[in-house]
Each structure stands twice: as C-alpha cells, then as structure tokens.
Amino acid sequence: MDWQVSRTGQIDLGGRTVRAALGKGGITDASDKREGDGATPLGRYALRRVMYRADRVDAPDTALPVRAIRPDDGWCDAPDDPAYNRPVRKPYPASHEDLWREDGLYDIILVLGHNDDPPVPGAGSAIFLHCKRGDYEPTLGCVALDPDDVRALLAQAKPGDTLTIS
Template sequence: MTDWTVSASGQFDFNGQVLRAALGKAGVRPEADKCEGDKATPLGRWPVRRVLYRADRGAAPETALPVRAIRDDDGWCDAPEDPAYNRPVRLPYPASAEALIREDGLYDVIVILGHNDDPPHPGAGSAIFLHCARPDYGPTLGCVALAKPDLLTLLKAMKPGDTLGVVDG
C-alpha cells in the first residue's frame, strides 16, 4: 500500500520526484469544512477506488486498479438531496449531475477517490477526482489534477489499497 501525497501548494510527491498539481479554485480546506460547490479541495486522505478513461482518446491506462471506459451517458450526481448523491449515474438524470464526457480533455482519465463515499453525507462534497490538468494548470473545482502524462505514469505505480492525501504544506 502506498500513500501518495500532494501538498496544499500543489506539489505531488511521486517516489521522490516532485510533480506539479492543480487544486481547487478556492484553495484547500479541512475535510470537515468541505461543502458542495465551494470550489475547494478538501484536506485529507482517501482510498483510490478505480479509473475511468475516454476510449476514444487513448488506450486503457496501465494500472493494477479497476479500469472502465467512460460511456456517453455516464454522469456523477452532485445534488445533495438526491439518493444518488456522490455516486455515478446515467444521463439524463432527473437531479443535478455532471457529465463525465468532456470536450476539454480534463476527464480523459479520471481516478475516483473515496472522498465522502462511505456513505455519502449530503452537501459534504461530491466528485472529488484525480484527473488531467489544464495545460496552464488552471485551478479545478475541488479536484486534484496532474498533467496527463504524469497521471498515466502514476497510474502504472498505483494499486488497490493505495491512498491519495492532500496535506497542508
């Protein structure tokens, strides 16, 4: 089991090499203070669950984690009042849900993190993923993002039981 760590300043420690990471537009905040839509990356440590990827934009990532191609109708519920909150859903969905097919490439590869998922607490934040960064490392809406080549390299080293932590510093 490996505990992967990214600092609140956006430094990702990859086996002694420092990679640049993008974090939330509103910075970071303690996990207990995380709220839906606050654009902050929660501080904490979460299990790495599985990987989703765009098959039309590349082959399945090499990893020991469970991997599945994103379907055209894949979404993620971000409606705190809905029973499927912070869970995958099929689109169209009757409550608010984010589409996982994006044209900007940010979700070409998504690592699902175990933030607020066991069980989800309404309003405590949803869809906190590790995904591809913008070319300029612009901020996320609360996720952690790495350059796609760095993310693909990291996935080769990730395995079930690993965690990802966002820490002060």
C-alpha cells in the first residue's frame, strides 16, 4: 500500500481522513531538503521499521519490524559524520537526536526511508512518522499523527509499503 499525505496535512487511513502535522519550514522538494531546515520533503518513502517506548506504551500491532527504544538510542544528524542519518548509541561524539524523549512525540516512531540508501551528507536526517504535539503543532520536518492514528496506520502497514508526501 502507498499511504498518501497531502501538502495540507491530511492522510487517508482506510477510508477515514485524519490530520497530520508537517514541518514548520513548509514542504520542499526532496532534492532541496537540507539538514535543519524544518521542512518536510516531498517524495515516496519506504516504511522501514518501528520503534516505541515500552515503558509508556504497548508494542504496536504491525507486520513491520518493531523494537523498543532504549535510553541510549540516538539518531545522528551530523552531515560530516560516517553515521549520518543512522541510529547511534549515546553518548555519541557527533551531533545526534535523542530518541528517548520525555514529551511523548517519540513514544511510537515509524522510520521512513528518506535519504538513507546511502545517506547524502546534509540532505536531511531523521524523517519519521511519529506522535503529534498539542493541536498538531508543526514538526521539524517529520509527519506527525495522533497516537491512535499512528497505531491505525501501523496495524494496516506491511513490509514493502510506502508513504508518499505530495
């Protein structure tokens, strides 16, 4: 299945349209995406794997690979580092995002296949589908849904599925 997210922040979950938060930097062509620009890149992305906070939520029901987030999980966002746009273990010497967050945004994360085969330094990292903040406040470039909608998408998702931001 190819899940479609519109520029206006809507996604169809099996006949039910729900809201999605997108990047505070707007929407950009994937070729124009830059590290730290806060933009959500247009394009079609493979659904790679799911991570979740086992101390807060149950494992999502999905056919995708799933693993619990650990307190030392990070994601490298340093373009000049060999681990750029890859998971890392903290402490990590280069710049990285903390996946063990207190705000609940990463209680469930769906890793999207943006700039990962292989990563192009500076072309954007850590583009996830994750839980929304507040009343769908803008993200730093990710797609964010209500936690129940994240679970609904994951329950239908399977290996080989994609998410298109158009």
